[in-house]
Amino acid sequence: MAEAYQDDSAYDKYRTIDDLGGWVRTHGCNELTAADLGKEVCLMGWVQFRRDHGGLIFIDLRDRKGLTQVVYSPEHNAQAHERAHAIRSEYVVAVKGLVRERPDGMINANLTTGEIEVVVDDWKLLNTSQTTPFGIEDRVEASEQLRLKYRYLDLRRPSLARNFVLRNRIAQSVRRYLDEQEFLEVETPVLTKSTPEGARDFLVPSRVNPGNFYALPQSPQLFKQMLMVAGFERYYQVVKCFRDEDLRADRQPEFTQVDMEMSFVDEAQVMGLAEGMVRKIFKETLDRELPDPFPRMTFAEAIRDYGLDKPDIRFGLKLKECTDIVGGSDFRLFATAELVKGMRVPGGGELSRKEIDDLTELVKIYGAKGLAWIKIKEDEWQSPIAKFFSDEEKQGLKERLELEVGDIVFFQAGNPEVVNTALGYLRVRMGERMGLIDKEAFAPLWVTDFPLLEYDVEDKRWVARHHPFTSAQPGQMELLESDPGAALARAYDMVLNGSEIGGGSIRIHTPEQQRAMFKALGISAEEAEAKFGFLIEALQYGAPPHGGIAFGLDRLAMILCGARSIRDVIAFPKTQKATCMLTEAPGAVENKQLRELGVKLREKKKQD
């Protein structure tokens, strides 16, 4: 163990830990320049690197802001220099010294403080450090498992620390903007009531009310509507929300929303205000201009052209329906399919058989049975399926898909949902594979006119696509009886580079409409009363028309930071099994605690 080495060290006598003793830090480690020459300064921080020449000793001192080179010189202070042999990486030191020019040719252009160095008059060892399990450097690639266990060390690495600086700036931008717009930040309860419909709740047993449970909020939805009834008119909150569902690279069980709600507004006003906020964030953090207004697309258009409800519009490769062209073909699979769509990939003729096999595996994940393809060659169509098509059908496909020599075209046929999803994700993959995505680009987009309901195959009933408090577009409530799937909602999502970063709606604000919605969802009057009685009651007391939106702050930060994982913008994230590698949460609790809560654990069937 590293510990053992240090105990044996010849320098242990110098490793006495001092307190600050009245020393005051005068500068950060990125601050000193040639303008500060001759100043007596005091720096405090961590030892990044030690370069011990026997005579001179250099250390790079690191704090949150940067690095400064510190020199221990026997001529300047022999005793300070002698003690400095004991210094190791990540020791915490305070240094008093003189800012002086570096000798000719010794300037380090990579550092903002590269013109100067601090020559030590006196220094204190504020703490030692074990040898760290991984280097505190960006170039060190430790496994994520190890990084999460020693997260406090991982967070010292500049590339990760930078994400939290940016995240803070995003949050500050949000607060400034919404404050200017006269939004009121109001805190809502974290211990609240379980509301069925939607994600699984985290539950908290109530000691005072044995057998009863609080739920942690999936969102402050109902409270913010209450605040509209309260007449607050404009509310926001940067708020933790909780969903007990499986994790993903972009999903954590606790996450942060920028949640907002406004009274006396329609879709256009909410969207205008929300995109103004996102434009301000990009301007203030990355100095990037986003379009004004953001482009818009209906849900139906998104599915038609991109297969997904969160299109990445940084590149083309639009899907084209071909059902009518191949409906009479000899290819049974296509001829009998409810929907046939094709996607032309210019230059895709270069794809190898292996690559196509891999893409076939990709679409199978989304329920596709296989992947049909045609390579357009100079004098023929190279494909397992081209033989089934007549010249007329080929001509039809050529025109519809605008096929040219060198292209590949992929097809999906069958269940519309599978066709769209599979081709939609294949499109994203091909955008990356063909180098069509400008990594510097930010392409925001509104998706509107979502269906109000969607069919839950498992429960065999219609459920709210957004949530049951979303209002229907004018004249659409009647459809709830006749054609529930066709009714459109007053809902909107903000999509950025193929990620959903925010979503909201105009809410139902009359008790009659809210009751009608519950009824359409198959929720009985009694059940609605029991679960949402307080909402319906509140709507009876002069609820103003209102609507809002919530942004996933983590996802937004992730995109702005260019992070691959949401964990890189959350200080202490959970693993895929929802555990914390640092604290080892969740953990067992004492029986006494359980008794107090009136909770009894089920007997374990299997012994350890």
Added chain:
RNA sequence: GGAGCCGUAGUUAAGCUGGUUAUAACGCCGGCCUGUCACGCCGGAGGCCGCGAGUUCGAGUCUCGUCGGCUCCGCCA
């Protein structure tokens, strides 16, 4: 609930169709070094090959199970 990838010194990796003492780089420890900046040079220590069974004369390597990490499907109003 399901599919896939991964687990070897402190770290990151190599380790072939099973075969002598399990390699390398970085890090660590010691020595030398007065202009380095990922300092350099010399020397050294450091391994339950995730864990448990099995196959075999013999397992880091093959099989099964298990634990852990990651990616994805389901799930996520």
